[in-house]
Amino acid sequence: MSASARPSVGRAPSLGEDVAQRQEGRSVSASARPSVGRAPSLGEDVAQRQEGRSVSASARPSGFAKLAPSLDTPATAGSGRRAALRRALPAAAVFLALCLVPAVAYWIGQPFWLGLVARIMILGLAAAGLNLVLGYGGMVSLGHAMYLGIGAYSVGILSAHGVEAGAAHLAVALAIGGAVAVAVGFVCLKTSGMAFIMITLAFAQMFYFLAVSLKQYGGDDGLTIAMHSRIPGLDLENPYQFYLLVLGVLAVVCGLSHRLVHSRFGMVLRGSRQNPRRMLALGFPTFRYRLAAYVLSAQIVVVAGFLLANLARFASPSYMSWTLSGDLVLMCVLGGMGTLLGPIVGAAAFVLLEEFLSGMPLDLPPAVADLVRTHWLGFFGAFVVAVVLFARRGLYGALTAGGKADD
Amino acid sequence: MTDILYASGLVKRYGALVVTDGLDLTLRSGELHAVIGPNGAGKTTLIHQLAGEIAPDAGAIVLKGRDITRAPVHRRALAGLGRSYQITSVFREFSVLENVMLAVQARQGHSFRFWRPAGRDAGLAKPAREALERVRLGHAAQRRTGTLAHGEMRQLEIAMALAMRPEVLLLDEPMAGMSRQESAGLVELLAELKGLYSIVLVEHDMDAVFALADRITVLSYGRAIACGTPAAIRCDEAVRTAYLGEGND
Amino acid sequence: MNAQLIATQVLNGLQLGILLFLMSAGLTLVFGIMNFVNLAHGSLYMIGAYLAAAMFNGFDSFALALALAVPATILVGLAVDRIVLAGLYTRDHLDQVLATFGLILIFNELVRFAWGSAPVYINVPPALAGTVELFGFPYPAYRFAIIAVGLAAGLLLYLVINRTRAGMLIRAGAADAEMVGALGVNIRLLNALIFGLGAGLAGLAGVMAGPILSVQPGMGEPVLVLTLVVIVTGGIGSIRGAFYGALIVGLIDTLGRAFLPAVLDALANKALAQAAGPAIASMLIYLLMALVLALRPHGLFPVRVA
Numbered sequence: 031m032s033a034s035a036r037p038s039v040g041r042a043p044s045l046g047e048d049v050a051q052r053q054e055g056r057s058v059s060a061s062a063r064p065s066v067g068r069a070p071s072l073g074e075d076v077a078q079r080q081e082g083r084s085v086s087a088s089a090r091p092s093g094f095a096k097l098a099p100s101l102d103t104p105a106t107a108g109s110g111r112r113a114a115l116r117r118a119l120p121a122a123a124v125f126l127a128l129c130l131v132p133a134v135a136y137w138i139g140q141p142f143w144l145g146l147v148a149r150i151m152i153l154g155l156a157a158a159g160l161n162l163v164l165g166y167g168g169m170v171s172l173g174h175a176m177y178l179g180i181g182a183y184s185v186g187i188l189s190a191h192g193v194e195a196g197a198a199h200l201a202v203a204l205a206i207g208g209a210v211a212v213a214v215g216f217v218c219l220k221t222s223g224m225a226f227i228m229i230t231l232a233f234a235q236m237f238y239f240l241a242v243s244l245k246q247y248g249g250d251d252g253l254t255i256a257m258h259s260r261i262p263g264l265d266l267e268n269p270y271q272f273y274l275l276v277l278g279v280l281a282v283v284c285g286l287s288h289r290l291v292h293s294r295f296g297m298v299l300r301g302s303r304q305n306p307r308r309m310l311a312l313g314f315p316t317f318r319y320r321l322a323a324y325v326l327s328a329q330i331v332v333v334a335g336f337l338l339a340n341l342a343r344f345a346s347p348s349y350m351s352w353t354l355s356g357d358l359v360l361m362c363v364l365g366g367m368g369t370l371l372g373p374i375v376g377a378a379a380f381v382l383l384e385e386f387l388s389g390m391p392l393d394l395p396p397a398v399a400d401l402v403r404t405h406w407l408g409f410f411g412a413f414v415v416a417v418v419l420f421a422r423r424g425l426y427g428a429l430t431a432g433g434k435a436d437d
Numbered sequence: 438m439t440d441i442l443y444a445s446g447l448v449k450r451y452g453a454l455v456v457t458d459g460l461d462l463t464l465r466s467g468e469l470h471a472v473i474g475p476n477g478a479g480k481t482t483l484i485h486q487l488a489g490e491i492a493p494d495a496g497a498i499v500l501k502g503r504d505i506t507r508a509p510v511h512r513r514a515l516a517g518l519g520r521s522y523q524i525t526s527v528f529r530e531f532s533v534l535e536n537v538m539l540a541v542q543a544r545q546g547h548s549f550r551f552w553r554p555a556g557r558d559a560g561l562a563k564p565a566r567e568a569l570e571r572v573r574l575g576h577a578a579q580r581r582t583g584t585l586a587h588g589e590m591r592q593l594e595i596a597m598a599l600a601m602r603p604e605v606l607l608l609d610e611p612m613a614g615m616s617r618q619e620s621a622g623l624v625e626l627l628a629e630l631k632g633l634y635s636i637v638l639v640e641h642d643m644d645a646v647f648a649l650a651d652r653i654t655v656l657s658y659g660r661a662i663a664c665g666t667p668a669a670i671r672c673d674e675a676v677r678t679a680y681l682g683e684g685n686d
Numbered sequence: 687m688n689a690q691l692i693a694t695q696v697l698n699g700l701q702l703g704i705l706l707f708l709m710s711a712g713l714t715l716v717f718g719i720m721n722f723v724n725l726a727h728g729s730l731y732m733i734g735a736y737l738a739a740a741m742f743n744g745f746d747s748f749a750l751a752l753a754l755a756v757p758a759t760i761l762v763g764l765a766v767d768r769i770v771l772a773g774l775y776t777r778d779h780l781d782q783v784l785a786t787f788g789l790i791l792i793f794n795e796l797v798r799f800a801w802g803s804a805p806v807y808i809n810v811p812p813a814l815a816g817t818v819e820l821f822g823f824p825y826p827a828y829r830f831a832i833i834a835v836g837l838a839a840g841l842l843l844y845l846v847i848n849r850t851r852a853g854m855l856i857r858a859g860a861a862d863a864e865m866v867g868a869l870g871v872n873i874r875l876l877n878a879l880i881f882g883l884g885a886g887l888a889g890l891a892g893v894m895a896g897p898i899l900s901v902q903p904g905m906g907e908p909v910l911v912l913t914l915v916v917i918v919t920g921g922i923g924s925i926r927g928a929f930y931g932a933l934i935v936g937l938i939d940t941l942g943r944a945f946l947p948a949v950l951d952a953l954a955n956k957a958l959a960q961a962a963g964p965a966i967a968s969m970l971i972y973l974l975m976a977l978v979l980a981l982r983p984h985g986l987f988p989v990r991v992a
Contacts, residue, residue: 170780217976220983224723224779225922228914229979235911236972243965294542294550294558297531301539304528311488311526312601313514313543322549352911356787363784408795414788418781419773 121371128277132270144269150378151276152337155283157361157373159330164359165367166291167323168303172355173230176237177328179350180207181335186253186345196259203332211328215321234352241347252346259340266340276337283330287370299323360414441466441635442605447496449482456482458659469636471646474656475680480639481523484609488520489513519603521594523610529583533593536582537565540600568600572626588619606636612645624648690823695944701829703936704836708891709913710928711843712884718923718989719859720877723779725786728906729793730885734759734892735901736797739806748811756889763885764878798903805900832894839890847925852879915971919978921985935971942970
């Protein structure tokens with residue numbers, strides 16, 4: 031690459047300057063050179079170079095200008111502070127509701143809800159991690175649940191050997207999760223489309239079998255975890271403190287994801303989903319960015335696994351099953367893949383529907399209610415099919431749709 | 438005059454079908470070189486091979502003295518090869534400005550930045566706006582690309598190609614599907630770009646080709662049957678035969 | 687470890703491979719030609735097994751069960767295709783994954799509703815209950831029959847694909863589905879043909895597997911995952927890839943589970959063999975898949991040309 035193509039240290043040359051540099055062979059008058067401190071706009075530069083031509087570019091009415099429509103519909107309904115605030119409203123509402131749950135649970139004396147909503151948040155966290163690559167990156171991974179298992183088993187196995195420090199649990203989980211994600215991601219991302227889906231599924235199954243074969247750690251029956259992870263300053267035995275920890279982690283991850291999605295990296299990721307061919311043609315080596323996104327999303331799911339192990343005090347191979355991966359994908363779709371909070375809303379819908387169909391009293395004739403309760407998975411499956419056929423945008427996505435598909 | 442890009446002896450077969458049959462093409466620095474030919478002559482396959490989306494079975498492609506025959510697509514883009522697509526290929530969910538900002542970002546690098554919002558990055562926005570102004574699309578910067586008219590999308594394609602700061606532009610039927618007015622506007626734009634970039638232009642629109650081209654290569658059945666100035670091509674017997682068939686006058 | 691044990695395991699591996707081939711041949715065509723991710727393929731296998739069990743226990747004739755269950759499975763497959771899946775062919779893979787995932791749940795519960803959760807057993811037909819002499823030692827006749835029937839089905843498939851007009855359309859579709867449509871071929875008919883073929887093969891596999899595996903809800907999922915591994919390793923859309931891939935996967939999985947702990951024991955020590963042996967053995971085929979993909983991302987026998 032020629033020297034003029036590299037941006038100069040500290041300041042990239044304007045398009046006009048770059049053009050000027052490339053035409054060093056042409057006779058350009060001294061006045062055309064950019065004066066110190068101010069770079070010419072491209073229009074100016076071109077006009078200067080067309081001194082030989084009869085009409086300057088700016089004076090000629092262009093065919094395009096004649097066709098330019100006078101309407102200028104903005105990409106979203108208004109930009110600027112007010113619109114941004116309006117967009118943030120549903121998100122604020124969700125987090126406010128989540129903050130109120132402990133208070134409500136305490137007041138009505140039903141701590142069961144704490145555990146339920148904590149589970150929703152943990153699954154929502156995992157789904158949000160998945161959504162980084164699914165919704166924003168366009169990679170349908172049916173294997174992300176294996177990172178849940180890695181997080182959970184890190185806690186379980188270390189606990190079984192007497193290591194109880196939460197920091198150790200998390201560090202080991204992230205180290206293993208990172209290594210696995212790099213290796214698995216490297217192989218999977220060489221493929222695309224349906225091959226990618228199937229390969230991620232196969233790898234999840236591989237880890238499932240690995241966990242099942244760990245007889246000394248429970249094997250098929252799973253591993254009971256004796257003590258919660260020890261975190262200085264927190265008592266995870268206390269359901270209220272645990273709940274607040276989960277909420278805090280969720281809030282932080284959502285905030286970081288928001289920055290990520292709008293950053294340069296996020297633009298590359300989202301562009302790779304919309305038009306991978308074009309990204310390459312622009313000059314992006316997309317593989318490394320997609321791999322980085324995959325690893326990041328995996329690590330978020332690992333953290334969710336760590337929290338899950340502490341919630342359930344249990345690590346099971348079923349955490350790694352591809353059906354759970356499918357559930358995570360479903361949560362993203364249910365809630366809306368193009369938004370950050372969609373997966374969390376989807377997780378809530380998923381868990382509540384599960385509870386409703388399988389346990390809660392139904393106002394139906396007993397025989398029918400019994401049927402639903404025993405075969406609730408079948409009705410759930412029918413619901414899934416219906417959602418796919420009729421309601422693709424998801425619940426939260428439909429709520430916040432305002433023209434932009436990407437939040 | 439140097440050859441900034443040349444392809445020599447390109448061959449591409451699909452089973453028994455030979456699409457590119459020993460094709461030679463040279464692009465002089467600063468010229469607008471049009472490639473024309475009847476349907477099926479292999480024009481789009483040629484562009485795909487130059488851009489790197491298809492690997493030729495034989496032959497070489499050299500850009501600025503470097504052999505890029507086996508180079509992957511993104512390497513060629515970074516080496517100075519920009520292209521626009523026959524079927525519009527943009528990012529429909531991004532705004533027009535974001536599309537071009539991506540093109541700028543590709544060149545600048547630094548894409549492993551996770552914190553600062555790219556939308557407020559002046560280092561990206563300024564060159565992007567310049568490129569949009571260049572193609573007279575500056576007024577549409579905030580519009581969602583999916584809402585653009587067809588002709589405007591073709592303009593956007595060219596803006597994105599320009600934002601890459603290419604040295605060579607591969608334009609694959611940029612006027613496809615455009616109305617007369619839109620085509621006239623694009624011809625004006627290309628006339629302005631002539632000389633600033635070295636351009637390979639594949640087109641069916643003969644008015645545009647003869648108005649813009651410094652040289653024309655005519656393809657037939659995967660090989661170049663004629664190459665010269667528009668005037669020379671107009672009188673060439675082989676070209677007549679290729680387009681009109683034997684025995685016709 | 688003796689020759690008979692090795693030979694028996696090799697034959698078992700072949701038998702598993704043949705079953706996987708029947709499953710993968712149909713599914714790889716659905717993936718490759720129709721560009722449709724059908725996760726419910728394992729459910730068709732399960733339905734074949736259940737229908738055979740019902741007919742066998744009803745009519746007490748395995749031959750009749752075979753003859754009826756396979757067409758019945760084809761009908762179920764075509765019905766599902768018409769009712770649920772037809773609208774999904776043009777949708778993206780994510781939608782197809784989710785919808786067929788939902789179908790898996792529905793089928794599992796339907797089967798549980800009709801036959802209960804407990805495994806249903808089909809007895810090996812008396813005619814095949816004995817052993818056959820192969821290379822001088824006995825091998826269960828029924829398992830040998832599976833290999834024979836599977837190979838016969840494979841041969842029939844080969845003839846259909848390579849010697850008939852319908853087969854020519856299928857091959858053309860595997861190479862370039864859009865082109866076939868553009869040529870004016872009745873795509874819906876072709877799709878129904880492919881889907882029905884796949885359902886029939888899956889049903890056949892289910893029927894034959896019934897007597898040697900337990901017939902229970904959810905039996906399709908483990909087989910589905912193995913099938914996906916075969917397809918990815920062999921090459922999407924390639925029947926040749928499905929054949930070789932299935933045999934390789936079947937052999938490696940069976941031989942690995944049977945002999946890896948012993949090999950590790952001989953090479954290293956007993957502790958390692960006991961700890962890691964079963965784990966690695968169960969992961970072998972996935973490691974194989976990863977290795978193949980690392981070297982050839984499109985599988986061993988990719989169909990698409992450029």
